[in-house]
Amino acid sequence: MILQPLLDLAELCVRRGIHHAVIAPGSRSAALTLAFARHPHIQTKVIPDERAAGYIALGMAQQLGRPVALICTSGTAALNFAPAVTEAYFLGVPLLVLTADRPPEWIHQQDGQMIHQDAVYGKHIKESYSLPADYGHVDSRWFIERTVNQLINSCQEQPRGPVHLNVPIREPFYPKPDETFTYGSPRTINRVVEQRTLPQETWEELLGLLEDTDRVLILAGQQVINESLLEILDQLKNEFAFPVVGEVLSNLSGYSFLTHPDIFLGSTQPQDERCPEVLITFGDSFVSKNLKLFFRKYKPRYHYHISFRRELIDPFQTLTQQLAIEPEVFFHTLLETLDLRAFRQGDEDRDTTFLQSWEVAEQKAVSGIRHFLQTREAFGEFQAVAQVLEQIPESSQLHLANSMSVRYANYIGLPQRVTVFSNRGTSGIDGCMSTAVGAALTTDQLVFLLIGDVAFFYDRNALWHPHVPSNLRIILINNSGGSIFRMIDGPRQQPELETYFETQHHTTAERTAQDAGLAYYAISNEPELVKALPSFLNEDKKAKLLEISSDPVANQKIFDQFKELMKAM
Numbered sequence: 001m002i003l004q005p006l007l008d009l010a011e012l013c014v015r016r017g018i019h020h021a022v023i024a025p026g027s028r029s030a031a032l033t034l035a036f037a038r039h040p041h042i043q044t045k046v047i048p049d050e051r052a053a054g055y056i057a058l059g060m061a062q063q064l065g066r067p068v069a070l071i072c073t074s075g076t077a078a079l080n081f082a083p084a085v086t087e088a089y090f091l092g093v094p095l096l097v098l099t100a101d102r103p104p105e106w107i108h109q110q111d112g113q114m115i116h117q118d119a120v121y122g123k124h125i126k127e128s129y130s131l132p133a134d135y136g137h138v139d140s141r142w143f144i145e146r147t148v149n150q151l152i153n154s155c156q157e158q159p160r161g162p163v164h165l166n167v168p169i170r171e172p173f174y175p176k177p178d179e180t181f182t183y184g185s186p187r188t189i190n191r192v193v194e195q196r197t198l199p200q201e202t203w204e205e206l207l208g209l210l211e212d213t214d215r216v217l218i219l220a221g222q223q224v225i226n227e228s229l230l231e232i233l234d235q236l237k238n239e240f241a242f243p244v245v246g247e248v249l250s251n252l253s254g255y256s257f258l259t260h261p262d263i264f265l266g267s268t269q270p271q272d273e274r275c276p277e278v279l280i281t282f283g284d285s286f287v288s289k290n291l292k293l294f295f296r297k298y299k300p301r302y303h304y305h306i307s308f309r310r311e312l313i314d315p316f317q318t319l320t321q322q323l324a325i326e327p328e329v330f331f332h333t334l335l336e337t338l339d340l341r342a343f344r345q346g347d348e349d350r351d352t353t354f355l356q357s358w359e360v361a362e363q364k365a366v367s368g369i370r371h372f373l374q375t376r377e378a379f380g381e382f383q384a385v386a387q388v389l390e391q392i393p394e395s396s397q398l399h400l401a402n403s404m405s406v407r408y409a410n411y412i413g414l415p416q417r418v419t420v421f422s423n424r425g426t427s428g429i430d431g432c433m434s435t436a437v438g439a440a441l442t443t444d445q446l447v448f449l450l451i452g453d454v455a456f457f458y459d460r461n462a463l464w465h466p467h468v469p470s471n472l473r474i475i476l477i478n479n480s481g482g483s484i485f486r487m488i489d490g491p492r493q494q495p496e497l498e499t500y501f502e503t504q505h506h507t508t509a510e511r512t513a514q515d516a517g518l519a520y521y522a523i524s525n526e527p528e529l530v531k532a533l534p535s536f537l538n539e540d541k542k543a544k545l546l547e548i549s550s551d552p553v554a555n556q557k558i559f560d561q562f563k564e565l566m567k568a569m
């Protein structure tokens with residue numbers, strides 16, 4: 001076959017551990033599509049809308065912890081991958097993006113689906129290459145093999161992220177009817193990266209600081225944390241009285257960590273007692289503005305951030321050192337060294353005043369929000385979301401769409417062990433449902449998605465394909481528009497609020513559910529919710545959608561009351 005190098009490319013992916021491909025249809029890409037579709041060790045999903053396809057691949061790669069191949073035809077198809085590629089870039093998710101292209105001499109020659117595809121993702125890609133249009137020469141084949149190896153290495157190296165290979169393809173695109181595919185034996189070339197540790201003097205310096213103060217705070221950003229790191233953090237808290245604080249996206253729930261900073265750090269009372277001397281952060285971004293404002297105001301003297309990113313990550317404008325090391329290695333070494341020093345020096349009683357001041361605030365926040373939600377008279381989405389979240393079974397996943405969904409969940413918190421995900425790389429509303437669908441396609445766990453109506457209807461093509469997974473559970477908060485704009489100062493005061501910001505509508509999800517074959521539950525008051533929940537939450541092998549409708553003005557009033565509660569914390 002003339003396009004044998006593309007068969008070998010698919011084989012190379014398999015040899016490098018890529019067994020999943022998401023493919024959007026097209027003709028120019030036929031050789032790539034067939035190379036992956038006919039490979040016995042690759043599972044393919046065909047998704048017509050490239051934007052949805054990109055986010056579905058992202059959701060899959062996040063679950064697998066390894067790259068997923070993402071394939072499309074030439075032209076704007078490639079551009080429609082851009083939102084997911086960008087999210088993957090900032091969130092650190094490995095994707096191997098393969099875009100078919102016309103040979104470069106055909107640009108501006110009135111040929112269809114011909115755009116500038118070289119480096120089309122700009123700065124939002126770790127590495128991007130275009131192949132030569134002619135694969136005949138032996139050096140071209142060498143280039144393809146080497147480049148694909150390099151890209152697969154690159155997307156998995158820290159910080160992980162998407163990589164792009166643009167693949168010009170000349171006709172003929174299709175094999176002859178009797179042609180059989182023979183996959184070759186491409187060379188695999190691994191790049192082994194040194195396991196990073198920190199220099200001794202960095203440890204000495206940090207340990208010296210920790211010995212001089214009782215005000216050390218560990219703050220976790222967005223991430224999925226494994227059990228063994230959670231155990232280590234728990235020991236650091238118990239033995240050395242370091243508060244361990246995180247948001248719902250930090251996945252600290254189910255342990256005795258402090259997970260409601262968004263509530264109590266919004267207090268207008270003085271909070272000097274909670275100001276840390278040394279702050280250690282790890283993980284990705286924070287949702288809470290209260291949290292960011294707190295650390296910008298109550299600045300730690302020393303701020304260590306653990307990250308492999310080359311860019312300095314300084315959201316509180318307090319950073320003093322960035323450490324490129326695995327968090328688990330860092331905290332494990334920290335715990336061991338502190339234990340050893342404590343043993344040598346004999347057990348001194350640690351001053352726990354600092355820890356207590358954080359714990360008291362957390363307890364107040366937890367009982368404050370519980371009481372607040374129980375005492376509302378009007379039905380609203382805030383209470384409805386709390387009721388649903390509380391009942392999500394342990395060991396499920398929860399995907400939080402951007403806008404109020406992620407914020408409500410952050411205020412309410414989760415008492416149970418549920419793994420939480422959200423597209424907070426760039427916080428777009430455009431692929432939240434597709435990402436959850438990708439996750440559900442890749443795990444046996446129940447995958448819950450909490451999503452607002454604008455984000456839901458925007459991403460309806462997440463459900464427009466034959467693969468809608470039966471473990472998907474969508475909780476749709478329908479408040480007839482983008483309610484966040486009536487919650488925050490700025491848009492809410494404008495006469496244009498409803499038309500230009502909230503974009504009010506009266507669409508319901510009933511027909512979307514019908515089209516996609518989802519079991520559909522519609523509720524608009526508490527008794528209906530209570531009645532629907534057992535069936536919605538059970539483990540039937542059927543995708544389901546629960547639509548919670550409520551009045552945006554009532555929700556706004558409830559949220560305003562909640563803001564007052566936070567200020568008084």
Ligand SMILES: Cc1ncc(C[n+]2csc(CCOP(=O)(O)OP(=O)(O)O)c2C)c(N)n1
Nearest residue numbers: 403404428429452453454455481482483484
């Ligand atoms: C792709 C994209 N476009 C626009 C925005 C700006 N935006 C943020 S929230 C929002 C409205 C979301 O409405 P909905 O999903 O109904 O959630 P609600 O605010 O009602 O909770 C918009 C348009 C965005 N984040 N991403």
Ligand SMILES: [Mg+2]
Nearest residue numbers: 452453481483
């Ligand atoms: Mg809405």
